[in-house]
Amino acid sequence: MISQQQNDLITRIGPVDPAGKLMRAYWQPAALIDELDGPRPVKAVKLLGEHFVLFRDEAGRYGLMDRDCPHRGADLAFGRLENGGLRCAFHGWLFDANGNCLETPAEPIGSNLCRNVKQRAFPVVERSGILWAYLGAGEPPAFPELDCFVAPDAYTFAFKGLIECNWLQALEVGIDPAHASFLHRFFEDEDTAQSYGKQFRGASADSDLPMTRILREYDRPIINVERTEYGLRLIALRQIDEERTHVRVTNQLFPHGFVIPMSTEMTITQWHVPVDDTHCYWYAVFTSYARPVDKQTMREQRLQLYELPHYTSRRNKANDYGFDPHEQATETYTGMGVDINVHDQWAVESMGPIQDRTREHLGQSDKAIIQYRRLLRQEIEKAVAGDKPLLVLDQAHARSIQGPATMDGIGPTRGWETYWMEVDVKRRRGAPWAAPVPAEIAAKVPHLSAAE
Template sequence: MISQKLNDQITRIGPGSEAGAVHRRYWQPAALTDEMTPGMSKLPVNLLGERLVLLRGADGTLTLTARVASPDEAPTHHPAEADLHPIAGAPVYPVVEKNGIYFAYLGEGAPPAFPNFDCFRAPDSHVFAFKGLWECNWLQALEIGIDPGHASFLHRFLQDEDPADSYGKQFRDKAADTNMPITQVLREYPRPDIEVEETDFGLKITSLRHMDGGLTHVRVTNQIFPSAICIPMSREMIITQWHVPVDDENCYWVTMFTSFDKPVNKALMREQRLQEHSLPDYAPLKNKSNDYHYNPEEQKTETYTGMGLDINVHDQWAVEGMGAIQDRTREHLGRGDAAIVRYRLLLRKAIKAVGAGQFDRLPMQDQPGTASLIGPLSNDAIADSDDWQAASWKYDMTRRAACPWDASV
């Protein structure tokens, strides 16, 4: 457990806040490129506790600045373009487009370089971007993403779907080089050993599920500082997902799905997700107002939550159920929370560094070094228990060698 003062320090992100100052030293996903349709010149953006407007100039240049808004404007409010009025003299923030997402930098000084991660260097044909609104603080949204053990419980499927119908869905593939569905692995081996390693970009998290016959299932995921994760989705795709603070009590997950194999079927991926979300706010159709479509009969035979097969709904229910801002003064972390503990230490170190003006001590703030970062490795593998490290690396290298774009590391 932690004190209320510390909980406020690591969760609050508005102007003048300490965690907010850290976030403002990094590029933040401001909007999907799909949101600014042809002919639009203004788009409302609610980000880091600020009410902003994304502007597209006559020459196509993109900028972000403050807009006129009432102090109590709802975070999902989406004003019409004609009602978006920039505030004269307000700071103007730079914006760049990366594979379907507009990223904005709200900090002082020159923005940092982008790392050369797979999601950024893959061609547009192999990346699909989407987002969804969660009514909770960004930190609890991130922390569920860096908890490897939760998948065996929260996402427990009591029946294993045909992987032939798995495209675009997480945890609906077969485990690497086997005929065992990944859902079966997670269900039958629910308590992984977890190893956490600090990296130049954040954290590398390895979960080891020791199986029968001297085998180990190895799942490598990553925390990309300050608020993103990179995790395997299937043998073909990885997910790079930011947990973007709208304000203290709301956030968007903003995801790039990156394929190492065939071009992404973007029409199908978008259709799948629009079945679960409404536009223009990308709010989930299953939510607390309708009990997330909880079905007790489904819970008996199909899923742990009884809330359908979309794991985003499971995560949404879990993080929103903690309240708008999780009360960490009452929590009791254990061995399985190793990544969460390490991340909070990393965040507190970053808060201290920003407060002291020591920006070069932040992850990925070394310009030449940041631009050379590649990967990160994110995959599932099954290997002999005494050789799991080499097998995990080999599996990733084999996938990269066959990739039609340059995924070499």
Template sequence: MNAQENDFITRVAKDAPAGNLLRMYWQPIALVDELDMKRAVKAVRAFGQEYVLFKNDAGYGLLDRNCPHRGADLAFGRLEEGGLRCTFHGWMFDQQGGCVETPAEPAGSKLCSRVRQPSYPVVERSGIIFAYLGEGKPPALPPIDAFTADPAYTFAFKGLIECNWLQALEVGIDPCHASFLHRFFEDENPDDSFGKQFRDVSANSEIPITKVLREFEQPDIATQSTDFGFRIDTTRQLDAQTAHVRVTNLFFPNAFVIPMSPTVTITQWHLPVDDYNTYWFAIFTSYEEPMDKATMRAQRLELYSLPDYRSRRDRSNDYGFDADEQAASTYTGMGHDINVHDQWAVESQGRIQDRTKEHLGTSDKCIFVYRKLLIRSIKQAQAGERPIMTGLDLSEMDLPASIDVVVPKDGWQDNWRVAEQDRKARAPWQLADA
């Protein structure tokens, strides 16, 4: 890949090909928790552009951040019943960007009717506020489990990564890195694994996932094109009779769906803040018990600081690296939180990875497949065609399945599906809809 090709798939400004493609899809822009109920107004930066998000009795609104009068910052505006009022001269804007008041103007002025602030569609799903930042009518939201599950069975969070969105996404669709980057030399009690990735056992098994990843580091990887992107089947033959199967998904354009435990999946998006920074947004979906949201949030706030959701382990302190820990406890020496491992891996590649210097191998199959799909989709958008999912009848969509399970080796392709379908069928929120 040359430098121009790397720019083609990484840059996200409004005039950049990849940025234009990503704007054709709903993107997460904030957690519901971030809107202070005393003053539900928040500045948002996405794709290198500035917005202001607000909520009143009429619902959510997302506008360009600078007032169209004289450019003052609407993120410091007054939230009132009629909308968001600029504190410079009192101009007020509703959720649709309509100018509803210009109080300093003479009586009978029609200036309001000639002014409109750019606005964007906004919806709330499972604790995350999504926005459509592209042109024209937005596509339908897909009926994935993370959106359709009862809210009591979901939990949302986010975190800042100081690098380009693409390398942040690619770590999540790389099946091999977990055997190394997330390798632990000791296995925890699964009873203490709540809310922790790779710390539980696989479904239908008593084998800790950490043991599987540590002892079987050369998996077989297969990809299958789907309505939403592609599925990744990663298999590790445990013995003559059984196989460990991990099913994950690339959810186009900038998300993936992965299993966290036998009963919880994670759907994670990667929002480009700009070319050099990314927020990951995740919805954790439970198929068994309601989410203990307070515990999940408290666990994550041990690492992430508010209000920016920055990691307390970062470049400034070498991600908490400890040489003694690396020798005896973890492969990285950076603690037991895999988010720290992932952040180090992608930030250490540079703010934008220089892909002209990389050497991909057979185990990087998913990276090849994704980049090919991304480039094809960017070119389709440039040609005025509909890229993947934007023109799909989502009511008939092949929904992403995701599970980590031990099954009989013979017929594993069918066996994991049976386990996944059984888990979903038994989900309390699924039974309530039946």
């Protein structure tokens, strides 16, 4: 249980809020590249509580600027792409991707007004199907060499979805290993051969046990949490019998991401990006270590739930998330269908726009959430003091963060500590692209290190 002041500190992300200052120290997903496809690559974007316009000019340069024209405040999201920039439809003022005013056509010939006008603009880069923006001061940080950024385009797929609640409660469901045994419980197991693109529907590594059965029958995991250079590592252990234990390794990627196994061949790197204090988008990059991603199938699967152009869920508060009491009694624990995104959305949106943490009672299974909040407060203090927070890297240190390692498999009850590392290393070494083995992991499995 925390105070209201503490809850406000770790949830509110406006420009003057302490957590907002922290968030502005990092690159933030602003849109999927797909969202600028089409004849008019201009999009209104709300990010960290501020309104922007994102566009791609005729030369292919990306720009992100304040949405209100500095002339008289008209909406630049309705502007025209022409003459090397974005032109306001009100009086024709033209701005390039860096916010420079190029023309003020209604002014007299020879006017110097344009030289004194500059729209606030921000750097934008493309990484793994996502357009990232840096809203902070000074030079942007380097991107860590995460698998999702290192893998070739053919081996990644990006998507997103809107959640109508504060970013923190959306993130915290992803670092809660215990909830999957209940929220995502299925009373019958599907054919694991049909699990492509679906979370918790395949079989765990080194077994033919479907994840749905493991989660259903072993609902009291032992949870270990470790501090890392990038955030936290979570290891959830579900003992099958004296010889076998299910091991699931996931990671919290500071400040608002996580990296989790989706299947034996694919991981999900996901960020919970604040739109404002009461809405967020999840952005995910699915990374394959075995074969090129079937992007068409992955996209079609997700468009069954999410509607364009805003990537809103068809199952939501307005229709009770599709709740069916008969299904709840006979098929799924929630009665809300088989898409776990709906389950997660219901859980976090049902807490309210900003969860009132002054009323909660945490237990042993919440240890990752407790440690993350402690870490978040610590890094907010650094940002406010002007110090460099966790995972704000310069180019010289970008390679210091690789991976991180994840896995989901059935290993030995005695010896699981190295088993999960071996599984991760073998998957990386067998990948058709150069998936780096994190130095920390390679050092702990020296019998595999020699093969590198």
